[in-house]
Amino acid sequence: MSLNPIWVFLEIGQTRTFAVVPHWPGWCRSGGSEDAALRALLEYAPRYAQALTGSGLEFPDALSLIDLQVEGKVVGNATTDFGAPAMPLPPDDLLVSEDELAYMQVLLAASWAAFDRAAQAAEGKSMRTGPRGGGRDLAKMVAHVGEAELAYLSKLGGKMPLDSRDDQTRRRVMLETLAASVQGGIPAVGPRGGGRWTPRFFVRRTAWHTLDHAWEIEDRIE
Template sequence: AYGERYRPVAERAGFSFPTSTVAELKVVERVPGSATTDFGAPGAIAEVDRRPLSAAAARRQAALVEACWAAFDEVVATAPSALRKGPRGGGRDLGAIVAHVLDAERAYLRKLGLRLGPFNGDEPDSLKSHRPAVLKVLGRAWRPSAGDPPWTAPYGARRIAWHVLDHAWEIEDRSEPGA
């Protein structure tokens, strides 16, 4: 069901997107879940995310994160400020979702070992100001070493991409009347 939502993001990053069926997908690792995974977020660093990452693989992951951000930016730019409410009348409007994404990314930066100056949430480009530093971290070869930040670059890329797309798709879905 999500394949067609991922396709434009993968293509924007320069990758073809296979037309695989769920039956053709291969599970490469399972990790214990938590309250975070119960919510749908990647909440544990898999062993595959602790393995060394080549420069080419790092550039690919950075390109995917950048494509996720571009998709989010496009959705935000075209969405109404007041979004359709959920079945019980709740749900954040556009500005609150954008602020939430910015707040989460601020926390993610620290988990990746980045310390940047304060963001000004009132400035339109504030959301984008940290992205070059994040892409620099995600786009370089990586090997585990003592003193690493709490998140590995591969896990950070996965978590950022998931979060940005989750909210881009929420905004899309709640921008459509009666959907």
């Protein structure tokens, strides 16, 4: 057993399992089984570390399967099987300290920077498509990430100003809304009675989606 284990939670669907590391939002990979998900998580550790370049965050290196400790399992749903982590985890309900808030904001900024680097590297280059010609082009992928983040922002209880929809404004509003949620400025239940996302779930879902598409762009550049 590792002296400094990394806590992992498994979200288990019918056909797909996600391995999720709550302490490192965005480090989350899937596979057809629990073992495959854990191995995929480990395989992507160097890429996750690279994504944190310039953030000042120190990610552990030289990891092996023995360093991953499964702390819990939750049952997934159709979204899990479709290919996105969807289920809340026990740590998601924990209160967030001011230090943790700052950490989350730095990590989100790092994931956005990684996505921007990937998108800039792909500009003017061909991108491989699937065997049947599927796959978004770069412009559509960038737009998709932005549209998804607007939906995530709404789930947290925030909204964009009507006069601005650019990336920098959206990201600024997301960070401000995250802080407001952590500090109790946003009710946990929306005006129509629906539960809002917790700050921890918001951060890990946003970071996962951003990095997942950053890595997709990198892998599809010809």
